[in-house]
Amino acid sequence: MTTAPPTLDGPRSRDGDAHARIADGIRRGIIDGTRPPGSRILQEDLAARYGASRVPVREAIRQLEYEGLLTVVPNAGAWVSTMTLAECEEIYRMRERLEPLLLSYSAPRLSDDEIGALAELADRISDTGDDTDAFLELDAAFHHASYSAADTSHLTDLVVRLWNLTAPYRRSYVSSWTPDARRIAHEEHHLIVAALRDRDTEEAERVLGGHIRRTRRQLARTPEIFALSAV
Numbered sequence: 161m162t163t164a165p166p167t168l169d170g171p172r173s174r175d176g177d178a179h180a181r182i183a184d185g186i187r188r189g190i191i192d193g194t195r196p197p198g199s200r201i202l203q204e205d206l207a208a209r210y211g212a213s214r215v216p217v218r219e220a221i222r223q224l225e226y227e228g229l230l231t232v233v234p235n236a237g238a239w240v241s242t243m244t245l246a247e248c249e250e251i252y253r254m255r256e257r258l259e260p261l262l263l264s265y266s267a268p269r270l271s272d273d274e275i276g277a278l279a280e281l282a283d284r285i286s287d288t289g290d291d292t293d294a295f296l297e298l299d300a301a302f303h304h305a306s307y308s309a310a311d312t313s314h315l316t317d318l319v320v321r322l323w324n325l326t327a328p329y330r331r332s333y334v335s336s337w338t339p340d341a342r343r344i345a346h347e348e349h350h351l352i353v354a355a356l357r358d359r360d361t362e363e364a365e366r367v368l369g370g371h372i373r374r375t376r377r378q379l380a381r382t383p384e385i386f387a388l389s390a391v
Contacts, residue, residue: 178212179219185210186220190229190240191327192293201230201238228325240328245379245386248329252376255322259372260365262307262315267361269309275356278305282349290342292335296327302349306356332385333378341378345371 186206189195206217221238224230231241243251270278281302288294300323310316337345348371355364379385 178210179216179223182206182210182212182216182220183223186224187227187229187324191324193328193331195240197240197242197328199240201240203238227321241325243325243329243386245383248326248379248386249376251322251326252372252379255319255326256369256372256376258315258319258322259303259307260369262310262312262319263365263368264361265310265312265315266307267309267356267364268359269311270306270356274305274309275353278302278356279350279353281305282346282353285349286346290337292331295334295342296331299345299349306352329379329385330375333375333382336382336385344374348374 186195186201195201201221203214203217203221206212206220207214210217221230221232225232225238229241230238232238281298285295285298285302288298303323304320307316307319348367351367352364352371355361355367
């Protein structure tokens with residue numbers, strides 16, 4: 161199954177992996193909403209926070225620019241990237257096709273114990289009520305765990321990148337859910353688990369594709385969350 165991510169602030173050092181620690185901290189700040197779209201990233205603040213020189217800070221920013229999470233303006237600085245509704249819809253259309261494919265690599269390799277752990281996660285998600293933070297954390301854990309047995313060269317990394325790009329907007333979207341919308345999402349998680357238990361990979365792919373497609377269609381009905389993120 162997936163392992164817990166490293167803590168946001170690791171031990172302060174100037175070792176060779178400093179840029180990876182810094183990039184990981186910024187990335188998770190974007191995903192968990194503490195660095196919203198359009199917020200500025202100051203190199204001097206990062207250097208002080210992580211006890212690092214400007215070199216690993218710049219490397220971290222370049223890495224996150226490559227991932228699409230940061231936008232760098234020459235001679236001006238770096239900001240958390242913003243996204244239009246059209247861009248988000250394109251990414252969700254990609255996810256709608258790629259994630260069922262990734263699940264098809266993973267599903268046959270998932271053990272009964274791993275599927276049981278997915279069922280426990282689905283139960284915990286159903287118990288989150290209107291706690292958006294809890295839902296998002298467990299939802300990500302559920303889907304990434306369902307993909308964890310896949311042996312791929314590129315697909316897993318691509319799916320994770322697409323997840324990260326839409327994370328701030330998924331947070332705004334989920335926080336606006338009605339009780340019915342939450343109920344449907346919970347039911348879909350349980351349906352995925354049921355298909356995996358039956359070793360019916362095609363059915364699991366079908367439910368997952370519909371799960372993502374429903375989110376895409378509902379995001380199109382909430383264009384205001386993209387307007388709020390403008391720099």
